[in-house]
Amino acid sequence: MSLAVVGAVHENKDRSNRLFEIRLCVPGEPVDLAPEPKNPFDPSAIAVWSTRGVQIGYLSAERCGWIGSRMAQGEEICAIFQEATKGGAIIRISFSSSDPILPPARPRKPQARSLDEESGFYPDYIPPDD
Template identity: 90%
Template sequence: MSRPDMSLAVVGAIHENKDRSNRLFEIRLCVPGEAVDLVPEPKNPFDPSAIAVWSMRGVQIGYLSAERCGWIGSRMAQGEEIRAIFQEATKGGAIIRISFSGIDPVLPPARPREPEPCPHDDETGFYPDYIPPDD
């Protein structure tokens, strides 16, 4: 029986890759719904169960969190087809969506964005001058 799609955090995005490419920059290039690759790293010196996350352009964007690597890695080792797509960028990394059913995962509905703060300071009563758009 297959599990439902799930969203997972991508960690380690603040570190640069061995080839000096910038993971955070690559994350900003990713589009929700584009494929990402999950690559086990059994020779990783810090965690033999590490699973790297790579963009469709072949640039590493980070790793699955240590709490999930062992479980996901064991399912991959058993031959289960796990597919992953980019879901969204976060402040210090990203979120990916994975599917255990062998078909592409489905993105969840987009979360509503928080409204921009009001441009005035209620305590001082300061209101910025209106600046008309350039024509």
């Protein structure tokens, strides 16, 4: 199951940058899920931490209650980093201690050609000043 990681635009208490940490994560890398029952905004919040011990965000509020209740019942949930998104990330989880599997990679859109290549314009060579 793929889940959104939200709140990545906020910095951590130690002032580390969550978006920067997400950019360091590699698809398939393990992430940790940690319930935060003393979270002042949402007692069912579940924090998501990278393997380097930096928080990258939270599971969305819609999923926290369900995932948290399964964790409270002692069910082991394994999680891996799936991909970065514009304002956060997506993680992949599995239940009953089975390893999560990444879905096939989405094909990337071809890069647009630069204006110079399309127009055929190439500037004159300017030698360096000595």
